[in-house]
Amino acid sequence: MPPIPDDSFTEVYSRHLPAISAYLARRVDRQHVEDLAADVFAVAWRRRNSVTEGEEVPWLYRIAANLVANHRRKQAATASFMASLRPIDAAPAAEDIVIADANLAAAWKALRARDREVLALAVLEDLPIASIAVILGVSTNAVSIRLHRARKLLARKLAAD
Amino acid sequence: MDDNISSRLRASLDARETPALGADIVTGAAERPEPHMVANRRRAVAAGGLTIAVAAVTVGALVVTLPGQQQQAPLFTTAGGGSSEAATMAGDQRMMMWIDYEYLAGAGLSTNTGSGSVYQLQRSGSAEDVIARAAEAYGVEGEVVESEYSSADYPTYVVGPEDGTGPSVTGSWSGTGNWWYNNPAAYPQETPTTNSAPTEAEARTLAAELFAATGFDVDASDIRVTADEWQTTATANLVVDGTETALDWGVGWSTTGDISYAYGHSVTAVDKGTYDTVSEVAAIDRLEDWRWFGSPGPEYQSMVLYAADTMARGGEIATEELPAEELPAEELPTEVPSSDPTILPELPAEEVPLPEAPAEEVPLPEPTPETVTVTLEEAHATLLLLWDSEGNAWLVPGFAYPTGEGAYTSAVSLIEGVISLPEPIEVEPYVDPAV
Numbered sequence: 033m034p035p036i037p038d039d040s041f042t043e044v045y046s047r048h049l050p051a052i053s054a055y056l057a058r059r060v061d062r063q064h065v066e067d068l069a070a071d072v073f074a075v076a077w078r079r080r081n082s083v084t085e086g087e088e089v090p091w092l093y094r095i096a097a098n099l100v101a102n103h104r105r106k107q108a109a110t111a112s113f114m115a116s117l118r119p120i121d122a123a124p125a126a127e128d129i130v131i132a133d134a135n136l137a138a139a140w141k142a143l144r145a146r147d148r149e150v151l152a153l154a155v156l157e158d159l160p161i162a163s164i165a166v167i168l169g170v171s172t173n174a175v176s177i178r179l180h181r182a183r184k185l186l187a188r189k190l191a192a193d
Numbered sequence: 194m195d196d197n198i199s200s201r202l203r204a205s206l207d208a209r210e211t212p213a214l215g216a217d218i219v220t221g222a223a224e225r226p227e228p229h230m231v232a233n234r235r236r237a238v239a240a241g242g243l244t245i246a247v248a249a250v251t252v253g254a255l256v257v258t259l260p261g262q263q264q265q266a267p268l269f270t271t272a273g274g275g276s277s278e279a280a281t282m283a284g285d286q287r288m289m290m291w292i293d294y295e296y297l298a299g300a301g302l303s304t305n306t307g308s309g310s311v312y313q314l315q316r317s318g319s320a321e322d323v324i325a326r327a328a329e330a331y332g333v334e335g336e337v338v339e340s341e342y343s344s345a346d347y348p349t350y351v352v353g354p355e356d357g358t359g360p361s362v363t364g365s366w367s368g369t370g371n372w373w374y375n376n377p378a379a380y381p382q383e384t385p386t387t388n389s390a391p392t393e394a395e396a397r398t399l400a401a402e403l404f405a406a407t408g409f410d411v412d413a414s415d416i417r418v419t420a421d422e423w424q425t426t427a428t429a430n431l432v433v434d435g436t437e438t439a440l441d442w443g444v445g446w447s448t449t450g451d452i453s454y455a456y457g458h459s460v461t462a463v464d465k466g467t468y469d470t471v472s473e474v475a476a477i478d479r480l481e482d483w484r485w486f487g488s489p490g491p492e493y494q495s496m497v498l499y500a501a502d503t504m505a506r507g508g509e510i511a512t513e514e515l516p517a518e519e520l521p522a523e524e525l526p527t528e529v530p531s532s533d534p535t536i537l538p539e540l541p542a543e544e545v546p547l548p549e550a551p552a553e554e555v556p557l558p559e560p561t562p563e564t565v566t567v568t569l570e571e572a573h574a575t576l577l578l579l580w581d582s583e584g585n586a587w588l589v590p591g592f593a594y595p596t597g598e599g600a601y602t603s604a605v606s607l608i609e610g611v612i613s614l615p616e617p618i619e620v621e622p623y624v625d626p627a628v
Binding site: 041042045046049050053054057062065066069070071073074075076077078099102133136137140151155156181183186187190 | 212214
């Protein structure tokens with residue numbers, strides 16, 4: 033694929049800064065958002081020639097997800113060795129739910145991290161299945177299955193409460 | 194999920210105010226150092242990272258022979274391709290700045306050459322018999338039928354439903370003829386408050402019986418049991434020529450007391466001959482070349498190494514997550530419902546002034562990964578698990594070197610030419626060719 037010219041990097045990627053910032057803000061403390069966002073684009077700059085043309089957006093999200101997971105592992109590593117070996121978890125945490133919607137908070141908490149993440153990408157980031165597949169590194173079929181199951185689980189939880 | 198739930202999610206999760214970040218976040222990317230991963234993941238990089246890299250490249254067989262060496266066809270070509278997921282994971286690894294390990298030979302290592310046996314793990318029995326036996330052992334009723342996900346490269350068979358509505362046994366008649374049992378109903382949806390899983394002693398006894406019922410005879414004392422708040426797991430490894438290999442069988446009980454999953458293989462280790470090996474010192478040079486990596490048994494392995502080995506086969510990393518539950522195709526949505534299909538909000542040009550393109554290219558700072566020198570003082574001769582380009586498994590002689598903190602790195606010790614390796618490829622560190 034043709035590499036993005038260095039002088040176009042800023043033009044191409046600046047437009048995605050608000051979305052990436054919002055993604056990070058929903059997953060980490062506000063004080064860490066700017067630092068992590070800077071890390072996202074630092075990685076993107078150094079790997080800019082490796083991204084498939086047209087997949088810049090999901091690629092940025094994937095970098096952001098890895099950095100969120102790494103950030104969480106750093107925070108947990110001193111407390112728990114096992115926490116540092118957990119699979120990548122960049123899903124919005126249970127405490128991200130505004131307490132006013134207690135039923136939704138309880139149902140959200142009952143979901144697995146993988147289900148929360150795919151729902152967040154589809155509902156909050158409004159990303160199409162093809163982009164979510166790139167972000168999660170799975171097939172579009174797998175995304176459809178995960179999303180369908182996550183929706184059913186969440187709906188079932190809400191109906192039971 | 195209806196629009197009401199979507200709206201509730203958006204209202205709740207989107208409640209956080211997003212800080213407004215300046216354009217310098219993007220324009221300053223070239224000057225900002227790449228972030229480092231947490232220290233504990235070094236093990237994934239040093240050992241597992243090499244294997245993940247193997248999964249990312251395409252194979253070009255390269256037979257390496259020494260002048261004067263008798264020409265002999267290599268036994269097999271090691272694997273190079275992998276699943277798209279494995280390749281993506283490898284790409285993730287390459288995104289991040291890794292630590293470069295420089296391995297030196299300590300005085301405790303030998304310069305003596307030797308020899309060792311190579312074993313091919315050949316599938317034994319038939320797909321139908323293997324899967325039917327596993328289904329009987331785990332109480333799954335039904336006929337063995339071809340899975341809807343079966344393909345010519347990965348013929349797959351199943352007993353039980355494939356839509357996650359009940360227990361099932363699925364098997365792939367490729368590689369090691371591995372099969373797996375899954376009971377979707379055995380996973381608690383809430384954080385468990387009681388634990389009805391078997392005790393350690395009970396788990397050993399039960400696992401020994403279950404493994405034997407599926408053709409794998411192992412003494413209960415050789416079974417390892419681990420437990421956490423969610424499940425109790427029993428595993429045992431194939432032993433060949435007195436060596437515990439990386440190929441394992443396992444069974445897990447959830448806190449409900451039900452068996453939630455199990456897996457195994459159907460292979461016979463076939464001796465393919467004895468071959469010369471290089472010395473402990475000489476093999477150290479191979480530690481920096483991912484093509485010589487193989488997976489040792491549990492004695493020289495950590496959880497991360499097992500994950501890396503699974504990735505090299507193109508499989509999914511074994512995690513604490515539940516196995517995927519497949520839904521019938523007719524139930525799958527064709528599109529994600531969204532009130533607004535817009536991918537991203539467009540950034541109003543007037544809010545973020547873009548910097549002018551520089552008249553001359555600004556030279557990029559060359560990446561400088563941290564280099565850690567490790568002197569290896571011990572080496573343990575063992576059998577390493579390798580996968581060939583056809584997806585079949587082999588056991589070959591190799592060395593496992595302790596690197597400290599309970600971690601090991603390993604390298605195949607066969608002399609060059611016995612096996613065929615993929616073409617070498619530069620993985621890390623990345624160097625911008627423009628610099």
